[in-house]
Amino acid sequence: MKYIDEFNDPGLARRLLDEIRATATRPWALMEVCGGQTHSIIRHGIDQLLPEQVELIHGPGCPVCVTPLDVIDQALEIASRPGVIFCSFGDMLRVPGTDRDLFRVKGEGGDVRVVYSPLDALELARRHPDREVVFFAIGFETTAPANAMAVHQARRLGLNNFSLLVSHVRVPPAIEAIMTAPACRVQGFLAAGHVCSVMGMAEYPELAARFRVPMVVTGFEPLDILEGIRLAVRQLERGEHRVENAYPRAVREEGNPAAVRMIEEVFEVTDRNWRGIGPIPLSGWRLTDAFRAYDAEHRFDVTGIRTEEPAECRSGEVLQGLIKPTECEAFGTTCTPRTPLGATMVSSEGACAAYYLYRRMNAATPQAERAAREEMNPVA
Numbered sequence: 001m002k003y004i005d006e007f008n009d010p011g012l013a014r015r016l017l018d019e020i021r022a023t024a025t026r027p028w029a030l031m032e033v034c035g036g037q038t039h040s041i042i043r044h045g046i047d048q049l050l051p052e053q054v055e056l057i058h059g060p061g062c063p064v065c066v067t068p069l070d071v072i073d074q075a076l077e078i079a080s081r082p083g084v085i086f087c088s089f090g091d092m093l094r095v096p097g098t099d100r101d102l103f104r105v106k107g108e109g110g111d112v113r114v115v116y117s118p119l120d121a122l123e124l125a126r127r128h129p130d131r132e133v134v135f136f137a138i139g140f141e142t143t144a145p146a147n148a149m150a151v152h153q154a155r156r157l158g159l160n161n162f163s164l165l166v167s168h169v170r171v172p173p174a175i176e177a178i179m180t181a182p183a184c185r186v187q188g189f190l191a192a193g194h195v196c197s198v199m200g201m202a203e204y205p206e207l208a209a210r211f212r213v214p215m216v217v218t219g220f221e222p223l224d225i226l227e228g229i230r231l232a233v234r235q236l237e238r239g240e241h242r243v244e245n246a247y248p249r250a251v252r253e254e255g256n257p258a259a260v261r262m263i264e265e266v267f268e269v270t271d272r273n274w275r276g277i278g279p280i281p282l283s284g285w286r287l288t289d290a291f292r293a294y295d296a297e298h299r300f301d302v303t304g305i306r307t308e309e310p311a312e313c314r315s316g317e318v319l320q321g322l323i324k325p326t327e328c329e330a331f332g333t334t335c336t337p338r339t340p341l342g343a344t345m346v347s348s349e350g351a352c353a354a355y356y357l358y359r360r361m362n363a364a365t366p367q368a369e370r371a372a373r374e375e376m377n378p379v380a
């Protein structure tokens, strides 16, 4: 498949690994920001193929994982109300709230539906004018343009029975929070290529200079990731700290200006709580006053819901790269994809799920992998 097969070439992967081995003379710790990159790294065993000097630390870039428990409980409350059609991407249905998840709400009679786009939810609002249709708008800069577009369309079409439960987060403030944490060991970043394909690279030079870290915009296939690592290690060995683009087939310097304009028309920057991490200033988006009428949090009056994280789940440390999932005592015992204690064990981009799926199975046969996948997606 064009743009995928050629980035899985084993011969080229070996050459890149040889170059990384030849370049790295000292220990370096790199963080891959995005959960999609984490899954690719664990799935292909990239971290195990690297020379021992190069450590990969998994970052907080899984949108499902960082959606705070308060917001999950708000979703559960709204989805339980009569007359509501609650729409979400499939990953969110198994994320545990305080005492249940969206699957449980669906089982108890709530009208919870999996959709593939916010525009699907908008279409439901058009077909069911007597119902309130709510879309669970979570995610990073990648999902924000489509969610902004959905609200924009709702207003244009006069669909007043449509709203968003918004929990959008932004990558640059998370990088700042990671770098200013006392226990931070990160010396360089593989920046998330799909985020930069939307937002461009303008926000990163200041961060790279202030924290003296290389930031390499990186894709998701094995060769993309190895090339990102190679460039980051080369900068570190040379004492450089620049922004480099290792994903030029998808990322332009300026990103996607039309998508950014759509985001800025509908959303404004706000402080956000990150699940397992806590509040990060200016790290998210909310609807602007002009679109506040489409804000489900206010429409359903669920702003007062406040909850505590379960003490036994260490996903906050996982998301900050302070521990690996296997260092959590609950991993694979009391916490599995069927009995998740935290969102990082549920999401298709969660680090705990990646380790469970690709590392827990010693005999990584296709049958074993299929069994683990079925455990993660019992309704698939």
Ligand code: SF4
Residues within 6 Å of the ligand: 312, 313, 314, 315, 316, 318, 325, 328, 329, 330, 331, 332, 335, 336, 340, 341, 342, 343, 344, 345, 352
């Ligand atoms: S293994 Fe489970 S309990 Fe441990 S950090 Fe991951 S999600 Fe939380």
